[in-house]
Amino acid sequence: MKKMYYNYLNSFKGLSKEVWWLSLITLINRAGTMVIPFLSLYLTQHLGLTLENVGSIMTFFGLGSLLGTWIGGKLTDIYGAYKVMFLSLLFSGVFFFIIQFLTSFWQICFGIFALMTIADAFRPAVFVAISTYSKPENKTRSVSLIRLAINLGFSAGPALGGLIISYWGYTSLFWADGFTCITAGLLLLLILNPKKVKALDTIINTNPKSAYTDKPYLLFIAAMVLFGFAFVQYFSTIPVYYNQIHALSESEIGLLLAMNGFFVFALEMPLIKYMETKNWSKITNVIIGLTLVGLSFLVLNIFSWTGILVIGILFMTIGEMIAFPFSNAIAMERAKRGNLGEYMALYSISFSISHIFSHNSGMQSIANFGYNATWYGVTFICLLGILILFLLKKKLRNTVKE
Numbered sequence: 001m002k003k004m005y006y007n008y009l010n011s012f013k014g015l016s017k018e019v020w021w022l023s024l025i026t027l028i029n030r031a032g033t034m035v036i037p038f039l040s041l042y043l044t045q046h047l048g049l050t051l052e053n054v055g056s057i058m059t060f061f062g063l064g065s066l067l068g069t070w071i072g073g074k075l076t077d078i079y080g081a082y083k084v085m086f087l088s089l090l091f092s093g094v095f096f097f098i099i100q101f102l103t104s105f106w107q108i109c110f111g112i113f114a115l116m117t118i119a120d121a122f123r124p125a126v127f128v129a130i131s132t133y134s135k136p137e138n139k140t141r142s143v144s145l146i147r148l149a150i151n152l153g154f155s156a157g158p159a160l161g162g163l164i165i166s167y168w169g170y171t172s173l174f175w176a177d178g179f180t181c182i183t184a185g186l187l188l189l190l191i192l193n194p195k196k197v198k199a200l201d202t203i204i205n206t207n208p209k210s211a212y213t214d215k216p217y218l219l220f221i222a223a224m225v226l227f228g229f230a231f232v233q234y235f236s237t238i239p240v241y242y243n244q245i246h247a248l249s250e251s252e253i254g255l256l257l258a259m260n261g262f263f264v265f266a267l268e269m270p271l272i273k274y275m276e277t278k279n280w281s282k283i284t285n286v287i288i289g290l291t292l293v294g295l296s297f298l299v300l301n302i303f304s305w306t307g308i309l310v311i312g313i314l315f316m317t318i319g320e321m322i323a324f325p326f327s328n329a330i331a332m333e334r335a336k337r338g339n340l341g342e343y344m345a346l347y348s349i350s351f352s353i354s355h356i357f358s359h360n361s362g363m364q365s366i367a368n369f370g371y372n373a374t375w376y377g378v379t380f381i382c383l384l385g386i387l388i389l390f391l392l393k394k395k396l397r398n399t400v401k402e
Helices: 001-012 016-034 036-046 053-078 082-100 103-119 123-131 134-166 171-191 217-233 235-247 250-276 282-302 308-333 340-370 373-402
Strands: none
Touching: 016 053, 016 123, 016 171, 036 053, 036 134, 036 235, 036 250, 053 082, 053 103, 053 123, 053 340, 082 103, 082 123, 082 171, 082 235, 123 134, 123 308, 123 340, 134 171, 134 250, 134 308, 217 235, 217 282, 217 308, 217 373, 235 250, 235 340, 250 308, 250 340, 282 308, 282 373, 308 340, 340 373
């Protein structure tokens, strides 16, 4: 037990103080986004919208995410990560306040679109900041630390969000989300001002390659779109499944999703440090992660008892703990060929594309074919992603030989 404790602590060694501060800012921000896991329930139960309506709204969610990520990457390359992160956090807070007053279908569509355009400009900027504030050998663990902060916030957020809904109603979540975004922005302003910190890995490329002409990278992005398609179901269709099929309440759903964040907090850093000691490529690790995410949906069809929900979310949790840090590390390594913001924006855009299609198609599939067919479909999509990653691995191996 003592050895495990020291191994856990050692997994955090060598990371810069700037990455730690960025993690704290991310934690505060992520703990506040407690409305997102409950958005589908809010729209159906509080506003009385249909599942088809929710699917369409989530498409606007994805479109806003796509536009915001693209703009965020462009602005990061022009103005730097710090300014983009600060303005994104500040104005996201304002828009969270506004969203609660929107009630009609089209108001919510455009409100969610505007919110996500502003909020997701943060994503490529924070990836560039991680790369800048990290030594090359620490980038994968730096990503894991940021994810640890995200998931610690995600662990507390849904649990707290479920309680807030029970006592004060859904609209209270929007006030909490808004204030935490603004708080995170102010902390960024005070702590990570470029005048106070210095870069640890300054990448200068006099002849940058466009991410959109990098064919192996585009193949990698295609696999990430499929991975994201499966993963984001846990933010739309899965909570509805928990409620409709297994009769879980909002607070129970919040606690189940919080378990995901707790295990990421407790296990991801030592797991990543352990896997880095193995002679496996980063692509192989992503394949392992995507396989486990696919299994998390497959088991829901194989077993009907409620306890399988815990096993399913454990599969998903371990899968994402492996897939996200190593895929992010692949993107950051490849980004040295061109503009950091553009490469990291394209990586983030892969998940925005998933938001555009996965929520809507998931809801439509459930409405027309039921949950079993939908989960088999998601499992098949994971399999396609795995096949693409094997193809990419072979392609890169052949390139090296040439």
